[in-house]
Structures are given as structure tokens and as C-alpha cells.
Amino acid sequence: MLVILFVLLSFFAEAEPVQNSDAELLPDSVKRPASARVAPMDSIGRFVRINRIFIIGNRITRDPIILRELTLKSGDFIYSTDLQHILETDKKKLINTRLFNTVEIRTLELETDLVDLLIDLNERWYTFPSPIFELSDRNFNEWWQNYNHDFSRVNYGLRLYQYNMRGRNETLRFIAQFGFSRRFGITYRFPYIDKKQRHGLAVDFDFIETKNLAYRTADHKLEFLESKDILRTTRVGGLTYTYRPSFYESHLVSLFYRSTNVRDTIELLNPNYIGKEKDTQQYASLTYQFNSDHRDYVGYPLRGYYLQAFLTKNGLTSSDDLNKFEVSGTFASFIDLNKGFYLSNYTVGYWSSPDDLPYMNYGALGYQKQIIRGYEVYVIEGPEYILNKTTFKKKIFSRAYNWRAMPIPQFRHIPLAIYLKTYADVGYVSNYPHYEINSRLTNKLLSGVGMGIDIVGSYDMVLRFEYTYNAEGNRGFFFNLKKEF
Known part of the structure; x- marks a missing residue:
């Protein structure tokens, strides 16, 4: 029976995920990433500094509860090729608080080595x-x-x-x-x-x-x-x-x-x-x-x-x-x-x-x-x-x-x-x-x-x-x- 069902399953087309991502989870840490004094560039990426973090949509939830789940803080340096991966993981952590229906984290580039983060939330009914x-x-x-x-x-x-x-x-x-x-x-x-x-x-x-x-x-x-x-x-x-x-x-x-x-x-x-x-x-x-x-x-x-x-x-x-x-x-x-x-x-x-x-x-x-x-x-x-x-x-x-x-x-x-x-x-x-x-x-x-x-x-x-x-x-x-x- 299990073999037959496996064959049947293989005929279904691939479906797009709703809330999940293929990104791996980050190592478990609440420590701030190592800072850098300069922002060197190479053919792969560059260091960027997190400037400000804006949060919208949290009519009830206080900012510190949200910031507690973030790997990145204002003033941190991160390699640009790692940034999206980290933001996707932070999005999952915010969803897993069970306080929000949807979470979006976007970057606002101010300069080549300076970005703001915008966290857009849709709160659950509490x-x-x-x-x-x-x-x-x-x-x-x-x-x-x-x-x-x-x-x-x-x-x-x-x-x-x-x-x-x-x-x-x-x-x-x-x-x-x-x-x-x-x-x-x-x-x-x-x-x-x-x-x-x-x-x-x-x-x-x-x-x-x-x-x-x-x-x-x-x-x-x-x-x-x-x-x-x-x-x-x-x-x-x-x-x-x-x-x-x-x-x-x-x-x-x-x-x-x-x-x-x-x-x-x-x-x-x-x-x-x-x-x-x-x-x-x-x-x-x-x-x-x-x-x-x-x-x-x-x-x-x-x-x-x-x-x-x-x-x-x-x-x-x-x-x-x-x-x-x-x-x-x-x-x-x-x-x-x-x-x-x-x-x-x-x-x-x-x-x-x-x-x-x-x-x-x-x-x-x-x-x-x-x-x-x-x-x-x-x-x-x-x-x-x-x-x-x-x-x-x-x-x-x-x-x-x-x-x-x-x-x-x-x-x-x-x-x-x-x-x-x-x-x-x-x-x-x-x-x-x-x-x-x-x-x-x-x-x-x-x-x-x-x-x-x-x-x-x-x-x-x-x-x-x-x-x-x-x-x-x-x-x-x-x-x-x-x-x-």
C-alpha cells in the first residue's frame, strides 16, 4: 500500500510554499555579529552596516518584543551576500512567536555600505x-x-x-x-x-x-x-x-x-x-x-x-x-x-x-x-x-x-x-x-x-x-x- 501511494504522490506537480523557505536555519545565537571598521568590497560582496530598524503594523506589540527575535541590531556589520539569508531566518522567528499572521522584512539602501531595515507586520487577533x-x-x-x-x-x-x-x-x-x-x-x-x-x-x-x-x-x-x-x-x-x-x-x-x-x-x-x-x-x-x-x-x-x-x-x-x-x-x-x-x-x-x-x-x-x-x-x-x-x-x-x-x-x-x-x-x-x-x-x-x-x-x-x-x-x-x- 505504501509503495502504491508513493507512486501516486509522484504524479502531483510541485506547489509553491506559503510561509516556508528553503534557507537553512542560522546557528543559535543572540550575540551581535562581529563588527567591522571598514566596508571592503570584492567581486562577491561587501560589508554593509545596519543603520536604523523601522517597524510598522504593530499596533499592540511593543518594539522590544520584536527586536528580541532579530539577529541584527542597529550598528551591526554584515556581509551583503549573507543579509537576505539572515532576514529570512528572522522572519521565521517572528512568525513562530505566533503574534503575527504575516511578516515582511525589506532593506532600504541608503548608500552602498549602509542600509535601513523595514519590518512590516500583520498582527493576529489576540x-x-x-x-x-x-x-x-x-x-x-x-x-x-x-x-x-x-x-x-x-x-x-x-x-x-x-x-x-x-x-x-x-x-x-x-x-x-x-x-x-x-x-x-x-x-x-x-x-x-x-x-x-x-x-x-x-x-x-x-x-x-x-x-x-x-x-x-x-x-x-x-x-x-x-x-x-x-x-x-x-x-x-x-x-x-x-x-x-x-x-x-x-x-x-x-x-x-x-x-x-x-x-x-x-x-x-x-x-x-x-x-x-x-x-x-x-x-x-x-x-x-x-x-x-x-x-x-x-x-x-x-x-x-x-x-x-x-x-x-x-x-x-x-x-x-x-x-x-x-x-x-x-x-x-x-x-x-x-x-x-x-x-x-x-x-x-x-x-x-x-x-x-x-x-x-x-x-x-x-x-x-x-x-x-x-x-x-x-x-x-x-x-x-x-x-x-x-x-x-x-x-x-x-x-x-x-x-x-x-x-x-x-x-x-x-x-x-x-x-x-x-x-x-x-x-x-x-x-x-x-x-x-x-x-x-x-x-x-x-x-x-x-x-x-x-x-x-x-x-x-x-x-x-x-x-x-x-x-x-x-x-x-x-x-x-x-x-x-
Whole structure:
């Protein structure tokens, strides 16, 4: 099947990119380029000096937030043959802040060795008071197949995202959710709290109540209990410190405190849900995370790579109710094969200790990006797992529209791209000791292959339509609203 699809893909004509470029990414640095006192010329190029930098179109975003992403500063010298390459990379970095729909950087030549830079921006819409009407399940296919597309399993309410607060790229998130589970939460993120724009903070508070709770897993499918009473209450508070020393690398250190209470009904159904003979679990956790992100466009990358690693210690004192150590590493690469063909690969490994834990604290494949395609309806729990995803795709359509009749300028720019793809995923999950009720998919190689279509639109919207065969002999159509990785 993969060979046939590869032949079909080769018949499509090459499409022009919307927002991506063939230029390589620059080495990661925030240091100013080496200056020169003179501007010598030769047959290849010359040194030019950056005079002034003009920014237009930023009605809300402050200039320092924009200048933070630029390799070049006023007064820098750069070789003329390198200038366009650097400006193209800076354009990508500004797009990846997710503050702008479009970015153009032009040079204004004053003299043979002196240029101004003009940065022309189209800002995004930053306020999203959107109603919540969404499935409570992990994905569309789990809701459709496992729970008979029951609309009582829907959450509703209001979610408010205020991006770019005060023009400083700060983010306020507020959630008031009702329905299958009730949740109230607030997050405020300060990306920079210092003049050099390297240190940041984020504050989180969450309160969650649910009358419908997955109290155990049977044959790798979640089993729920529905009640008129509150079955579980969770309170979470935390503080995150961020350090971004360069354009592409960042470090995060988070300290959180979590408290969870469950009704005795859950204890009767699953004595190990929160710990033997317990109805409360309270603990502090400390997390370190490292990110190295060199993707061309984070909304739907086609070139570059990213690396992520994190370590978490749950339970910092002897009085904490949980003692768990977690380590995870992720690497993804995106390769432009030319003529509209692209190859991407994603690998993640996870390890935790000890392996004698309450059910609520199990590690598992089956959530967010950690899913083997073809196994969307399953939760595969274990203290260790590894997952690899490979996708080969062909761009069959790409165009950006300008909707002039739209009264809100932030929504006039409408990029649209369509990709035909084929893919193969493999994974392995080791089982928890004495967990025979969920052993059919553990301690064995799992795989899924298939084909599909990705539709990429405005504001990082990605629609995925996929048809997958898995190693268990099952096949089916799967729909997702986010990029695969």
C-alpha cells in the first residue's frame, strides 16, 4: 500500500510554499555579529552596516518584543551576500512567536555600505472568548467507538485566551467549564521579566470537579462511573520559571502542588485508584524541561528539528503521598525532499520509577501526541514506553488568500495548504507488574500504517483525515484536529 501511494504522490506537480523557505536555519545565537571598521568590497560582496530598524503594523506589540527575535541590531556589520539569508531566518522567528499572521522584512539602501531595515507586520487577533463545547474523551474516535457518540459526555462553558497582554507577549488564560467535568482555571504567563528578555515566569491555578470518572482500565479501554455526586476533586497550583538564553533554546523549572480527593465509591470499585485505603493524595512536584526548537514554522513544520527533555520528581518530602520519578526525551526532524515532498520523523521515550503506583498515577501511551496511529481508542499503560512516527507527504495545494471584505484586519489573511500523506508508527510499552487486566497490548511490538490528508489553515488550524491499519488486524477512519507531532 505504501509503495502504491508513493507512486501516486509522484504524479502531483510541485506547489509553491506559503510561509516556508528553503534557507537553512542560522546557528543559535543572540550575540551581535562581529563588527567591522571598514566596508571592503570584492567581486562577491561587501560589508554593509545596519543603520536604523523601522517597524510598522504593530499596533499592540511593543518594539522590544520584536527586536528580541532579530539577529541584527542597529550598528551591526554584515556581509551583503549573507543579509537576505539572515532576514529570512528572522522572519521565521517572528512568525513562530505566533503574534503575527504575516511578516515582511525589506532593506532600504541608503548608500552602498549602509542600509535601513523595514519590518512590516500583520498582527493576529489576540482575544479569543470562545464557548466550550467539546468532547471529554481523549479523541474523537474514542468518543465515537467506545462510548457510542454519547452527547452527555460533552463539556461546555467559556474559555478566554488573551494573548499578547500589554503588548509584551504575555498570556492570560481563564477557563470556566461545566458538563461532564467542571473546571475553573487561570494561567498568567510572563515570557520576560528582565530588560534583556531572557527570564520569565508563569503562574497556574486549577480547580476540577467531576461526576463522571474513569476509575479503571479494562482491556485497554477506560471504564467510567457516572454519579449525581462529585466523585473526584482536584486542586493544583504552581509556578514556572523560564530561561531563554538564545533564540532556539529554553529551560523551564516548575514547582507544583496537587491535592486530589475521591469518594469512597471509587475506592470500592478500584482499591488502588489513589492508593490502598486512601481517599486523598497530596504532593509537590519539581520539573526541569529543556527545549531546542529549530523548526521553520511551529504550527505545521516542514523543515528543521526540535529536541525536548524533561525530568520530574513527584513527592519532595516524606509527608507527600506520592513518590514517582519520570524521565522523557523527544526528538523530531523535518526534511524537505524538494519538489513538494517532505519527510518527518518523531521519536519519544519514557521511563518512570517505581512501578508500584496508584492507578491514577500510571504512565501511558494514548494521550495527546503519544498515540500510535491505529490505536486511538486504546490506553496502553506502563512504566516505560518508546514510540516512533514517520510521515511522508506531498503538498498538492498551497495558496494564501486576502479576504478584503472581512472588516477585522486580523482575519483577512487566510493561508490554505493541503497535503497527501502516508505514514508508519511503531511503539512498545512494558507492562506494570500484576496488571493482567491490561496486558493484551503490552510487552509486544505495536504498529500502524495508513494514508491520509492534512488541511492546514489560519491560526495553526490543522485538520487530519486518516485511514489506518494496525498490527492487531483492525482498520478504520480517524479524524483529529491537531498536527500529528
